[in-house]
Amino acid sequence: EAGVAQSPRYKIIEKRQSVAFWCNPISGHATLYWYQQILGQGPKLLIQFQNNGVVDDSQLPKDRFSAERLKGVDSTLKIQPAKLEDSAVYLCASSFPRGGNTGELFFGEGSRLTVL
């Protein structure tokens, strides 16, 4: 079974530039998550999709971050314009809905962003 795919693995940009990250979840997984992991901290949820609908985007900085999941499969996370504090690893995860939400999340390898 193929895992969660993410690209690019690494990206370096200047502040105020834009960047986009792509994620393809495990086939059949209806729920997709984007997490931000700043160095020395645990991952923080940015946005959660169920199929192509947003379930939770309460911690997404909507003035600069956007995400979409057209057709309920792969997803794109965009940052525009980037700030220095956006330097982090952006992790995509997916899960298969199980009763009571007991299933684990499967993570991709992440996209490391450095903003100079």
Added chain:
Amino acid sequence: AQSVAQPEDQVNVAEGNPLTVKCTYSVSGNPYLFWYVQYPNRGLQFLLKYITGDNLVKGSYGFEAEFNKSQTSFHLKKPSALVSDSALYFCAVRDRLGSGNTGKLIFGQGTTLQVKP
């Protein structure tokens, strides 16, 4: 609000010794608890979870965790550490669906495990 705390930034053990990585949680109701491991420049890998039932949960790579409801803890353990266990470990709690919860995973800040030969 649900939360998870990992009180130790780093745990150092000698190879062959038992290891414990601590985790405490705060949730309303019964928790769904998870442990993940992260190797350098890699994503998070699932180790084990507690949903219900036996308080001692066994997972991947010889790890186990003990759920203690009275102490609201879910410590990760291994009887004999390996150098290859050196990594960053995250404890997490998952929202139960309903009452405005969406099932997201909430992580602790992580504990670096260093196993020395």
